[in-house]
Amino acid sequence: MIRSYLFLCALLLTGCFKEPFYHSQSYVFGTLVDISIYGESEARAKVLSNHILQDFQRLHDRLHAWKPSSQGKPSELGALNNAFERGAAPLPIAPDLALILNDAKNLSVKSNGLFNPAIGHLIGAWGFQHDEFNAPRIDSASINQWVLAKPSMNDIIIEHHAAYSTNPAVKLDLGGYAKGYALDVALNYLRREHVKNALINIGGNIIAMGQHGNQAWRVGIQHPRAPTAIATLDLPDGWAVGTSGDYQRYFMLNGQRYCHIIDPRSGYPSQHTQSVTVLVAPQAPHQTQAGVLSDVASKPIFIESVENRSQAAKALGISHFMVIDEKSHIFVSKDMASKLHWLAGDAKFTILP
Amino acid sequence: MQNLQSSLSRLVRLKAIIQALLLGDICVVLGGLVLVIYLFKNLWINEPATKVQISVGDKVFATYSLNQQREIIIKGPLGEATIIISQGRARFAKSPCHTQYCVHQGWLSHAGQSAICLPNQISLALLGKTKPYDTLNY
Numbered sequence: 001m002i003r004s005y006l007f008l009c010a011l012l013l014t015g016c017f018k019e020p021f022y023h024s025q026s027y028v029f030g031t032l033v034d035i036s037i038y039g040e041s042e043a044r045a046k047v048l049s050n051h052i053l054q055d056f057q058r059l060h061d062r063l064h065a066w067k068p069s070s071q072g073k074p075s076e077l078g079a080l081n082n083a084f085e086r087g088a089a090p091l092p093i094a095p096d097l098a099l100i101l102n103d104a105k106n107l108s109v110k111s112n113g114l115f116n117p118a119i120g121h122l123i124g125a126w127g128f129q130h131d132e133f134n135a136p137r138i139d140s141a142s143i144n145q146w147v148l149a150k151p152s153m154n155d156i157i158i159e160h161h162a163a164y165s166t167n168p169a170v171k172l173d174l175g176g177y178a179k180g181y182a183l184d185v186a187l188n189y190l191r192r193e194h195v196k197n198a199l200i201n202i203g204g205n206i207i208a209m210g211q212h213g214n215q216a217w218r219v220g221i222q223h224p225r226a227p228t229a230i231a232t233l234d235l236p237d238g239w240a241v242g243t244s245g246d247y248q249r250y251f252m253l254n255g256q257r258y259c260h261i262i263d264p265r266s267g268y269p270s271q272h273t274q275s276v277t278v279l280v281a282p283q284a285p286h287q288t289q290a291g292v293l294s295d296v297a298s299k300p301i302f303i304e305s306v307e308n309r310s311q312a313a314k315a316l317g318i319s320h321f322m323v324i325d326e327k328s329h330i331f332v333s334k335d336m337a338s339k340l341h342w343l344a345g346d347a348k349f350t351i352l353p
Numbered sequence: 354m355q356n357l358q359s360s361l362s363r364l365v366r367l368k369a370i371i372q373a374l375l376l377g378d379i380c381v382v383l384g385g386l387v388l389v390i391y392l393f394k395n396l397w398i399n400e401p402a403t404k405v406q407i408s409v410g411d412k413v414f415a416t417y418s419l420n421q422q423r424e425i426i427i428k429g430p431l432g433e434a435t436i437i438i439s440q441g442r443a444r445f446a447k448s449p450c451h452t453q454y455c456v457h458q459g460w461l462s463h464a465g466q467s468a469i470c471l472p473n474q475i476s477l478a479l480l481g482k483t484k485p486y487d488t489l490n491y
Contacts, residue, residue, distance in 0.1 A: 026411040027474050034488055204491035212487055220465060222491035227458040228466050232486045241490050247454075248491065277490065343485070 019213065024049045028056045029179060031203030038197035038212050048193060052186045056202070059182050062097075065120055065173040066129040077172055080163060081120065084170045090162035098158055103288055104177055107296050108153040110315050114300035116264040118151040120171030126269070128249060128260045129173070138253070147267035175260075176244075180295025183207040183240060187291065199235070205242045207291050208235035221340075224274035224324050230347070231340045238282030242294035244302045245275035263303045272326050276302040278313070279320035279339060293318075310352055323352075402464040402479035405443040407436060410474045419443060419462075419479075429473035436477065443477055445470065465489075 022037045022045030035052060037045040062076040074082060076097065083091040093101075104117050123129055125142045149169030156165050156172075174181075179202045186200050187207050197210030199217045208217040216236060220229030224247050235241060246259035246269075258269045276298040280290045288296075297316045301323065304312040313321050313333065320336040330349035332340065337351055407414045409429055417423065423438040424446070432449035442462040445455040448470055455470035464481025467489060 024411065025408060025476070027471070031471060032469055032476065036487060199487055201488045201490075204489070206488060206490055217488075218486040220486035220489045222489055227461055227468060228463060229486065229489065243490050245491065251452075 021212075022046065022049065024053075026053055028053055029060045029182070029202055031179075032201075033203070034199075034201035036199040036212070036217075037195065038210070040195060048190065048195060052189060052200070055185055055189065056182050059178060059185070063100075063174050063178045065171075065175065066124070077174065081171045084156075084165035084172075085168050087168050088164065090157075090160070090164040092162045093158075095161065098161060098163070100174070100177070100181060101153075101156060101158055101163065101172075103292065104174070104296075105153040105156065107177075107288060107292075107316070111296075111300040111312065112315070113152060113264060114303045114312065115176065115296050116151075116153065117172055117174050117177055118153050118155065118170045119146070119262065119264050120173035121149075121151065121169060122146040122262055122264070122267055123173050123175070123260070124171070125267075126258070126260075126262065127251075138258075143267040147264075176299050177292060177296055179203055179205045180240070180242065180292040183291030183294070184289040187238070187289075204248070205240070205291070205295050206235065207240040207294070208237060210237055220343075221277055221322075222275075225328065229343055230324075230330075231342045233279065233339045233341065235279075238290060240280045240290040240294035241277065242280075242298050243275055243277040244298035246270075246273065247275070261299060261302050270303045272306065273302045274324045274326060274328065275322075276324075277322045277336075278318050279336060280318065297321075322349075400464045400481045400483065400485070401441060401462060402466070402481045404480045405436075405438060405461070406478045406480055408476045408478070414475075416480070417443075427475055429470070429475045431473040434470065434473055434475050436475075443479065444468070445475075445477070448473060448475075 020039050022040065022042055024035045026033050033053065033056060035049045037048060064075045065077060068074050068078065076094065080091055080093065108115050122143065125139055125146060146169060151167055151169040151171065155167035155170050156163055182202055183200055183205060187209060190198050190209055195209065197212065199206065199208050206219055211217055216234035218232050219235050219241055221231050221243065223230040224245050244261055246257060246261065249260035250257050261270050262268065263270050278294055278297045280294040282290050283293065293316065297318045300312040300316065301309050301321060309323060319333060320339060321333050322336050323331040330347065331352050332349050333352050402419060404416050404418055406416045407427065409427060414427060417438055419438055419441045421438055425436045426433050427436065434445060434449065435447035437444055437446045442460040444460045445458065445468055448455050450470055450472040455468050458468040461468060461477060461479050464479055465485040467476060467478045469476040
């Protein structure tokens with residue numbers, strides 16, 4: 001009798017201590033969006049999560065580089081690109097788009113043009129501006145043409161809430177910026193809503209708020225050649241992590257891998273790197289935020305030559321990063337080494353000076 | 354006294370055995386050690402998964418035990434994909450997507466592993482007793 005009474009109590013107690021944890025998964029931005037919220041009722045977490053997803057969808061529609069937002073009508077970014085191509089008069093743009101373009105311009109300059117969202121035509125020439133792409137032939141004439149035209153963020157002039165381009169070869173593709181920006185938007189929204197603990201993952205780019213119960217949010221880092229994580233790290237409040245990999249979007253041609261990360265100097269995909277992961281601390285207000293930086297900063301490090309990688313990281317203020325090169329050799333910055341927990345006990349890596 | 358004597362004689366016998374070991378015997382012992390270390394690393398550090406969770410779009414479609422032989426056909430926005438469960442593992446066997454990244458992921462067997470088909474919005478996640486991480490950076 002007493003025993004069954006105790007059993008009943010235990011059952012009731014487990015009901016009380018159900019973890020206040022909510023998780024949702026959806027497809028937005030042409031990728032998988034994963035939202036975890038801890039410490040809120042399920043009903044509230046669901047409302048918050050849906051709000052974030054709607055914000056993401058709106059951003060996606062506005063900033064899409066090649067898809068019209070509605071039947072025949074180009075996206076906000078598409079309309080701007082059309083104006084650039086025509087050499088049209090300054091086109092009025094939304095205040096947040098002006099901030100995005102100025103920030104992207106600033107980051108492009110800092111990275112010596114290795115992060116260059118103005119090379120949309122080049123990305124298109126490689127066939128990566130499609131949801132579904134077949135192995136294309138390599139159109140070297142078209143590629144060379146777009147490299148010689150030198151489209152640069154500095155060709156874009158933004159004044160009086162309007163923008164124009166001095167170079168008709170400029171075509172904006174914010175594929176290396178928008179997901180990071182969306183992370184910052186989501187984090188700001190959750191902070192305004194006084195949410196304490198959340199983890200947001202947009203296609204592998206992640207930002208953390210608070211923690212998961214009494215434990216830090218833990219993130220696995222994908223192995224570039226195996227369907228498993230290579231290491232984990234704990235993501236403190238406000239920190240973000242991003243990876244650029246040659247395994248995310250690529251095609252194979254004659255045994256060669258051509259990935260979506262294109263060196264603007266040569267016009268060809270970078271082939272000496274498998275992946276670059278950067279970890280970013282919270283940034284001061286009114287400058288590039290952690291989400292954007294985690295999205296952008298991995299690209300120049302990916303593209304830069306082996307000997308100049310640390311330099312490329314430093315130019316963008318990145319001290320935590322990991323590089324896996326074409327031979328699967330792992331290089332880790334000193335700061336990053338202290339954050340990583342390797343999942344295979346015998347991981348061999350070189351610490352970068 | 355008797356105790357000490359017997360343990361002494363045992364030691365002498367052990368010494369004789371070690372001296373009688375041939376190169377082949379040593380190889381067998383070393384091979385065994387390597388095997389134990391290999392198994393420890395693969396089975397202990399990375400926990401084998403017990404279940405596979407299949408999601409379509411934003412909904413969990415089903416969770417299956419990996420301890421069975423089974424072929425599952427699931428409809429995504431692009432068409433039907435085939436997922437196979439066999440000998441504690443799971444994989445995409447067929448997918449209507451162009452890139453076939455999901456099929457190239459191959460067999461998944463450890464907790465925390467996943468395969469995602471973005472075009473057809475189907476994902477596999479392997480679950481174990483513990484969760485090695487909250488989310489995956491890729």
